[in-house]
Amino acid sequence: MTKPLVKEINGFEYMLYEKKTYEPAVALQHSRDYYQWLDRRRTVRDFSDRPVPRELIENLILSASSAPSGAHKQPWRFCAVSNPGIKKEIRKAAEKEEYESYHGRMSERWLKDLQALGTDWHKPFLEIAPWLIIVFKKAYEWGEKGEKTNNYYVNESVGLAAGFLLTAIHNAGLVALTHTPSPMNFLVKILNRPDNERPFLLIPVGYPAKDVYVPRLQRRPLEEISEFYE
């Protein structure tokens, strides 16, 4: 008896899922290799202006969109900007907000916490990086009669997609910055987004600048980030 590739369950179509699995020792090696590869990802704030082809960005977005989401609503929209005029406009608006944040809106403690990262209100990467991917979350959609239909677990879903996006960027040999100018409503206006889309993250993507340095951070050890109940 051959198994059907597609069958109906409760009136819905299901398909046979062929998942490649490994023997324990091979799985262990994969998990080690993946961790070591992923651990090399770093947030980078200094970009090269070297171009990145649009098709590559499209693949990054498709990878991000393979993330799971509440009721499979895929409540995200990825806006990819390479247009220099629009990037300039975004930089100007972001720097205006960031100037206010760094000069009064952020607490002393917050500013002190950021000292090790060397950030300030200047955001040249918004013009230098070849692409800005702005991730929007879709709080709701419109139903057939034009009524608002809420999406589910929107922050969790879009957060997962953003994580997938960062790993896809790392895999392509590129770097990114998870930037959150605050408030970032100006992006709705500049990018002409509909009412149901809210900015979630602004992610410049590209090659790192030559001889780039990143803060020498320590990741928390396993004992501190995990608890096992066996």
Ligand code: IYR
């Ligand atoms: N959004 C500001 C400030 C900032 C906040 C955090 I939390 C950071 O980890 C880094 C920066 C900025 O982008 O500079």
